[in-house]
Amino acid sequence: MDFTLSEEHLMAQQMVRDFAQKEIAPTIKDWDRRHETNPAVLPRMAELGILGINIPVRYGGQGFDYITLALVCEELERVDTSLRVIMSVHMGLNSMALLQWGTEEQKQRFLVPQARGEKYAAYALTEPDAGSDPVRLRSTARREGDVYILNGEKMWISLATKAHNILVFAKTDPHAEPAHKGITAFMITRDMKGVTTGDIHGKLGVRAGSTGWIAMQDVEVPVENRIGEEGEGFYIAMSCLDNGRYTVGAGAVGLIRACLEDSVRYANERVTFGQKIGHHQLIKQKIAYMQQWYDAARLLVLRAGWMKNMGQRNTRETAVAKWFATDMSVKAALEAVQIHGAYGFSDEYDVERYLRNAKGAVIYEGSSEIQQLIQADYALGYRKDRPLRCELPAYDPEFWQNEG
């Protein structure tokens, strides 16, 4: 079992680290304080090719593998969660869905510009009344000739007001039995008539991130924009989560690292009772746990990435990585604030932002409670993975790196 990362992995990781530390870190606290999104972020990530990192070159991407995606997410979230959220929705939930489920024509029309960073992408499953229970969603899609008419409201959608292409889920058959078989997936664009969007403010965390709502009023969506088949939407939505969760878990690893590194630095500076606090045992304990959580969370995420590279179904492994990494990131942030004492309680240091950001990740992309049910059901044999009509392609360097 070879645990070494390749030269490409390490160089790509270093490049994103340098970008995030040099260009975003210096002002992120200001943007977060103001609950505003730094407008420079998306275009820069686009320009540097980060928005297409693991999409094949022939589809406009950079041709790196799924493990590289995890490393990139770790580095982005080390600086701020809002950066990683971009990758979660643009890449994990939307672009990778096109890679897995899109027709060749849809890949050319949507995936290529997204991978090039010419268009931004988002994912709209959640509604005001449907979060953990997505089957409850109420958006409808009525077939009329060669269009579908979409109505409904989506909420808590990252990049709602910024994305060009949005993957939405609506019921083509509101009376289906079982209900989940009535859901269909569509790619809409924000400039379609009847689409309105708005920002949501007042979040506890990820304040520099763009989160909003999308309202669809008799939106005409051409048949060519339907992703997959009618009634396949739920399976598509769930398979998207395999990739969204992957980025969330990977990002949480970066958040744990942020807590650990900041705490180590502070512990080597702050003096109480005549010595640096790193010499006090209770501080050592907190740091030890953070190190353990980082090591374990990272390995879980990388294992999931390896399975994706191999083309192996990884729903359970990705879910457990997300659950563990995000839960531990909250704990790490709590400990980091504690280590910083009163300074941790003020925004003079970054640790309070880590804590507020960490809390979101245990709620979205499958709350920790949902994750526990998932793991138990796999273990108990109540849940088994059935093959999907379309699987996420394994990483094939030849296919990914060449123009084709």
Added chain:
Amino acid sequence: MHVVVVTKNTPDTAATVTVKGDGTIDWGDSLVVNPWDEYAITEAVLLKEAHSGKATVLTVGTDEHQEALKHGLAIGCDQAIRVWDGALDGCDSLGYAEAVAAAIRKLGDVDLVIFGRELADIATDQHVYQVARKLGWTMLGYVAKIQALDVAARSITVNRLTEYGTQTVRSTLPAVISVVKDINEPKYPTFIGIRKAAKAEIPVWSAADLGLDAAALQPRTQQLRYQELPKREGTVEIIEGATAQEKAAKLIDRLIEEKVL
């Protein structure tokens, strides 16, 4: 147009350095690309793009410097070359300059050689000027901006920073320049460049390949040992005096002794 950027890895100056009992140092072995070379490498890539030319990244050193070459490739240089030979071990700036000049001559079609302002670790730039002298080319140091580069007309115009102001100088090509931070914003490696760098097989040229003779590589200087900076006394020296003027005078005395003024 062919531009060559010369680089190497240096110890990370952010590292903690300890002087050991035997006069050698321990810095934790973390190497980075010489910070000034980031600007040089970026400038080489910008120039080759603007002039549809070629950029080569060159180092003289052991495979410890392979990273610096890969970094150059990842930023966008077209090829990398390493010069090394046991005969070069322990050579000083003159031997180094001989080797670089020989490599430039071997490449044959070089229009411009770019260095970073100085080496951050050994805090010297003499090798830069000595390469220029060995080649017999114009040397333009501390370049803050390349105003114009006309490869066909064999002309380059630069702004050089000096203590007295900014000097605009025009010279024929080929030339050697060193660059300062003002010249550009260092580029990040591109992902395509990273892939290319990871796959690159970098040739190594020996002293024989370059026709270097041992006499030319004989060092004329020697590093004897390292020593600690003069120890900082634990307590502060409070400057006393009857008036502010008296205290000020005494403080200036101390600061001049400390060689910080």
Added chain:
Amino acid sequence: MSQGVLVWVEQFKGKPQAASWEALGQARTLAGGGPVTAAVFGQGVEAVAQEAIRRGADRVLVADDATLADYRFEPFVALLAQIVREHQPAIVLAAATIAGREVLAGAAAEIGAGLLTDVTDLSLEGGKLQAVRPVLGGKVLSVEAITGDGPQFATLRPRAFPAPEPDPSRSGEIVAVAPVLAEDAIASKVEAMQEVTGTISLTDATIIVSGGRGVGGPEGFDPVRELAEALGGAVGASRAAVDAGWIPYEHQVGQTGKVVSPDLYIAAGISGAIQHQAGMRTAKVIVAINKDPEAPIFKLARYGIVGDLFEVLPALTAEVRKRLG
């Protein structure tokens, strides 16, 4: 003469580079009774040659020519190398200014001589130059020596050595020398010289004067700025002063501002909280000026003055202008 020391004296528009006199002073020490020769290149530099004699040169070789009016690498290097070949000094020195480093390095390459750059200490051990140089970001000193035969070259860090006072009673020989390269043999042409004094960036500055809560208001930064200007340094500030709106954020030194590592950091009216310390503690010499003798900054500083910064800073500025010109 295969004895004696040659010093390349730099000048700009007929005004000598002060650091060159420091090299001349060292030349006298190292010459050990042998002759000290200065070399001056430029146009209309008679006064510089005279000053060199007052500062200790026994003889000045003056190349006064249009081709040397502006500094350029090729003619200056060719000429110095020629002079060294002809006169065979045991040692060749210059101040480690931009031009000094270039010219001596180029000449040493042409001669095939050893060179030590930017030294802060220089001595002779068994006839060979030995020097101390700060390396690795100034964290450690390297002791180096010339080993080869023939002329030994070194450039001296400006302000690291004392400059001899001018002695008007001294006399010496001024000898005209001709440049080596004709104008049409010189590839580079100077098109313009923009004499500009820009503001020095905090992270590049070797000297920083910072103000904190103690300056009391935006006007309180005036004495800070004046001292910084007199020292050729940059202006810094603590977070308290920036948050209070007395000075823009780009001057902030500390955890959430810039991390600096100057040779000299003067903290005026700054208490020295841990966040500020994190931004400046690697400064080579820290000077604290504060009314409060218990301020934490005094534990970090090498030198301190307990007093009113509005009295102490102007006094320092006056003293600096008097001593260092």
